[in-house]
Amino acid sequence: MRLAYQEAVGKSELPSWRCFEVDETCCKAYCELYGSKYVTGVQRGELWRSSARARDELWRCSIDRLPDAAFEGGDLWLMSPPCQPFTRSGKRRDLADPRCRALIRLLEALPALAEPPKALLLENVPEFQHSRAYDRLISSLRKLGYATEDHMLSPVDFGFPNTRTRFYVIAVAGNEAAELPELQSDAALRPVGSFLCAEVEEEALQVPKQLLEQAYAKNYTLDLADNTSLATKTFTAAYGKPDYGGTGLSVTGPLLMQASAAQPRFQHLEPSQWQQVRYFSPKEVAGLMGFPAGWQLPGELPLRTQWRLLGNSINVTVVSHLVSRLLQWQAIGSKEAVDKSRPLR
Numbered sequence: 001m002r003l004a005y006q007e008a009v010g011k012s013e014l015p016s017w018r019c020f021e022v023d024e025t026c027c028k029a030y031c032e033l034y035g036s037k038y039v040t041g042v043q044r045g046e047l048w049r050s051s052a053r054a055r056d057e058l059w060r061c062s063i064d065r066l067p068d069a070a071f072e073g074g075d076l077w078l079m080s081p082p083c084q085p086f087t088r089s090g091k092r093r094d095l096a097d098p099r100c101r102a103l104i105r106l107l108e109a110l111p112a113l114a115e116p117p118k119a120l121l122l123e124n125v126p127e128f129q130h131s132r133a134y135d136r137l138i139s140s141l142r143k144l145g146y147a148t149e150d151h152m153l154s155p156v157d158f159g160f161p162n163t164r165t166r167f168y169v170i171a172v173a174g175n176e177a178a179e180l181p182e183l184q185s186d187a188a189l190r191p192v193g194s195f196l197c198a199e200v201e202e203e204a205l206q207v208p209k210q211l212l213e214q215a216y217a218k219n220y221t222l223d224l225a226d227n228t229s230l231a232t233k234t235f236t237a238a239y240g241k242p243d244y245g246g247t248g249l250s251v252t253g254p255l256l257m258q259a260s261a262a263q264p265r266f267q268h269l270e271p272s273q274w275q276q277v278r279y280f281s282p283k284e285v286a287g288l289m290g291f292p293a294g295w296q297l298p299g300e301l302p303l304r305t306q307w308r309l310l311g312n313s314i315n316v317t318v319v320s321h322l323v324s325r326l327l328q329w330q331a332i333g334s335k336e337a338v339d340k341s342r343p344l345r
Contacts, residue, residue: 001078001121002034004319007292009327016055018074020063025301026309027060032298034058063102068109077120078323079106080314086127089251094132103133107140116144119330120171121322123314126152129167137169146171149329151183151322155290155315156231159187161195162288164234164315170326183325192256193227195287204303205278207255208242212274215249221266223254224277231265235285237311240304253311256280282306290317 002017017036021027031038037054041061084090085097095104110116120141128134129150141148154165215222223233232254239253249255255277257263269277280288282303283296289310297306 004316007320008323019058064105073115075118077117080123083125122169158185161230192225192229200281220250224257225254226257237308239307290315
């Protein structure tokens with residue numbers, strides 16, 4: 001989310017940041033990338049005064065444990081709450097799922113804030129649109145005078161050969177409809193080959209033979225991409241997980257066929273083809289997910305950990321377009337703010 005904001009407005013004169021995350025590995029990677037102050041636990045009392053907080057902090061804590069004061073003063077909220085309560089492969093417990101507590105807590109705190117956010121952005125899976133959590137979100141925002149927009153967007157629409165469709169809600173205080181053009185991109189769809197690295201550690205990216213054998217024995221259909229492919233499925237947090245079983249190869253993300261040939265995208269992989277496939281490297285995954293060229297996670301992180309963090313992330317380019325739209329919407333009538341936001345393209 002932070003990177004998407006930076007891509008939308010430029011890296012100069014960035015505002016102060018307060019980030020909340022529960023995963024320790026994610027927190028440490030974030031702090032290494034951005035130099036943020038790493039705060040653990042929940043501070044109380046006078047420590048919540050703004051003068052006691054650093055300009056750039058990451059808090060490792062559960063949002064549902066925080067007091068209202070923790071959320072004061074944030075002009076823009078960028079949120080990506082857990083998707084498991086809504087996914088088709090899960091139990092779809094919606095608001096009853098404990099992983100919804102953070103979102104519920106934010107919505108409970110919002111009416112009590114002396115300095116509520118001027119704008120919000122939320123990202124989640126497509127199923128969120130028809131959830132009770134969505135209904136509660138929209139109801140809460142509109143009661144407080146926010147105008148909202150819904151967007152269902154795929155990276156394919158922005159030139160990326162990856163079908164990670166996600167649902168987004170953007171909201172601005174003031175309850176005025178946005179007079180902005182339709183959100184779209186004129187970027188040409190690029191083939192998978194545009195995102196492949198010239199040099200990779202082939203051995204590290206080999207698919208374990210045991211997984212290939214299991215997938216073959218159970219006749220699983222795999223998503224196989226080559227240099228010319230114009231679509232790949234979502235990379236999940238379980239991508240490359242060795243103990244996931246053969247089914248993991250069919251549900252956790254695509255594999256790369258290193259020999260380009262006319263072939264169906266979804267197919268069964270014969271034993272004679274096993275040496276021709278590999279996992280996508282983390283850098284390649286990041287490229288397919290809209291991260292800027294040259295960006296990479298801290299190198300000391302294990303390969304599997306990098307895949308997990310990327311699988312839990314967002315398409316940076318798609319979200320940067322939404323942030324740009326959100327800031328233009330908020331800034332209607334304020335030339336200075338509009339000039340700092342990237343025009344839609």
